[in-house]
Amino acid sequence: MRQITIPISDEVIRSLKVGDPVLLNGVMVTGRDAVHKWLVETFIYKTRPPQGDDLEVYEAIKPLLNGGGIYHCGPVVAGLDTKDYRFVAAGPTTSSREEPYQGDVMRHFNLKGVIGKGGMGAKTLQACQEVPGVYFHAIGGAASWIAQSVQRVLGVYKLDFGVPEAMWVIEVKDFPAVVTMDAHGQSQHAVIEERSRQVLEQLIGLGR
Amino acid sequence: MTPDLTPQFLELIRLAATDLPPDVEAALRQAVEQEEPGSAARGALETILKNVELSRANQTPICQDTGTPIFYVYHPEGWSTRKLRQQIEEAVVQATQKSYLRPNSVDSLSGKNSGNNLGGNYFPTIHFEEVEGDALTVDLMLKGGGCENVGAQYSLPYNTLKAGRDLEGVRRVVLDAVHQAQGQGCAPGILGVAIGGDRGSGYYASKEVLFRRLDDENENPELAHLEKRLTEEANQLGIGPMGFGGKTTVLGTKITALNRLPASYFVTVSYMCWAYRRRRMVWQDGNVSFE
Known part of the structure; x- marks a missing residue:
């Protein structure tokens, strides 16, 4: 299986194709619903002024996201009282909720890898072609298994969003995923959606 | 009259979160055999089964989204549902501390996570029903988002x-x-x-x-x-x-x-x-x- 190191170069990104199984290595940042909304409103659309530690966190995550990967994940974390954090369970969450934001976040931060489950839509696929970037599909629900690939928790930002919604900076080794959207405009999700729609129409006798 | 079953409720939560029921695991094992060798589908199911085994062995959550804990409590006549609710809530708090559950209860207006999986009368969700006989039966489902x-x-x-x-x-x-x-x-x-x-x-x-x-x-x-x-x-x-x-x-x-x-x-x-x-x-x- 192909090893991919984060940060990822454009050349490597363009060499990845839908269906490729990969093992990810390096530093990634978790971010899901609250993070995407916050990033877009505060730093991209600027519809909300920065507050509290917003600017500080922005400066800290910029180099992590540049060429990097964001993981749609709300982990179970042990060691909250001692701050000796350890990921106990850390599978992907459904990515489609970030569809309104993801493309803009990718462009703004030069984000190369989006890691999650369930795939994303046309806006993100477009950004994958422009940036370029890819969507890595992790196995939903395989939380204990994936947590084993998290070697260390390097830090956390925005813990006030709650444990599942915070930005956890993690170092991963051999994190398993499959490319399901690539930088060449291909999406496994669009293909399966269309194919299954045709079967559905046959099964319920529509379109006759 | 109503005994303290907090430790038993904690065990129920641990089992639900970390140990997939045998009928579900059997169905997944059957499904693997039906998928093409080397396919992404088969690979996904194989990973899922490895995860099931690992979660059981390590007593860690099968999925990080431990969902809404939904309890169905069937109790004999005369039991205090108020006390049972207190015990279940206490077990939920303990299960969260032990990382069997992720803190999942979010205030919909402020966006604040309560941190202990409690919040209002609907989190966790508990349904009570009085039944005949002297046995207490509690079903628990963890349903992810x-x-x-x-x-x-x-x-x-x-x-x-x-x-x-x-x-x-x-x-x-x-x-x-x-x-x-x-x-x-x-x-x-x-x-x-x-x-x-x-x-x-x-x-x-x-x-x-x-x-x-x-x-x-x-x-x-x-x-x-x-x-x-x-x-x-x-x-x-x-x-x-x-x-x-x-x-x-x-x-x-x-x-x-x-x-x-x-x-x-x-x-x-x-x-x-x-x-x-x-x-x-x-x-x-x-x-x-x-x-």
């Missing part, structure tokens, strides 16, 4: 799918719900379907029916037939594990029917992810058993 989000409710007739008010109409909308879900509810899923009721009772019953074992058969022959047919046809859609494509899109279908108003004909689908976390605890004469 990904699969909850792809649940659907249809009001029939539903013209887009030419779905009328009969079992053929039910079949059409349920297949549509599976198609809409694609892989996003963590396929292969299990379908809980309620025909009838109102919008509230329909969702309630569509979850309750998911407590049936995967390998049991509906007592109503018509519904038993429809359950089999829906499972077969949903699998023909080719969505497959995680939406990667493949033969296994759903592991089973469970249907129940409720009385309805003459004006209403709802079909409610609760989609349960493959991480079908449900466990039962029975207490009688001081002895506790789990299944």
Whole structure:
């Protein structure tokens, strides 16, 4: 299986194709619903002024996201009282909720890898072609298994969003995923959606 | 009168979160064999099974989204539901501290996570019902957000799918719900379907029916037939594990029917992810058993 190191170069990104199984290595940042909304409103659309530690966190995550990967994940974390954090369970969450934001976040931060489950839509696929970037599909629900690939928790930002919604900076080794959207405009999700729609129409006798 | 069963409730939560029921694991093992060697679908199922084994061995959550804890408490006459609620809530707090549960209870207005999985009267969700006899039975389901989000409710007739008010109409909308879900509810899923009721009772019953074992058969022959047919046809859609494509899109279908108003004909689908976390605890004469 192909090893991919984060940060990822454009050349490597363009060499990845839908269906490729990969093992990810390096530093990634978790971010899901609250993070995407916050990033877009505060730093991209600027519809909300920065507050509290917003600017500080922005400066800290910029180099992590540049060429990097964001993981749609709300982990179970042990060691909250001692701050000796350890990921106990850390599978992907459904990515489609970030569809309104993801493309803009990718462009703004030069984000190369989006890691999650369930795939994303046309806006993100477009950004994958422009940036370029890819969507890595992790196995939903395989939380204990994936947590084993998290070697260390390097830090956390925005813990006030709650444990599942915070930005956890993690170092991963051999994190398993499959490319399901690539930088060449291909999406496994669009293909399966269309194919299954045709079967559905046959099964319920529509379109006759 | 009402004994303190907090430690037993904690064990029930631990089991539900970390140890997948045998009938579900058996269905997943059967599904692996049906997928092509080397396919992404087979790879996904193999990873899922390795994760099931690891979670059981390490007592760690199968899925990080430990969901809404939904308790169904069937208690003998004279038990205090107030005390049982306190005990269950205390067990939920302890389970969160032990990392069996993720802090999942978020204030919808402030966005603040309570940190201990408590919050208002609906988190955790506890249904109480008095039953005959002297045994206390508690069913627990942990239902994650990904699969909850792809649940659907249809009001029939539903013209887009030419779905009328009969079992053929039910079949059409349920297949549509599976198609809409694609892989996003963590396929292969299990379908809980309620025909009838109102919008509230329909969702309630569509979850309750998911407590049936995967390998049991509906007592109503018509519904038993429809359950089999829906499972077969949903699998023909080719969505497959995680939406990667493949033969296994759903592991089973469970249907129940409720009385309805003459004006209403709802079909409610609760989609349960493959991480079908449900466990039962029975207490009688001081002895506790789990299944």
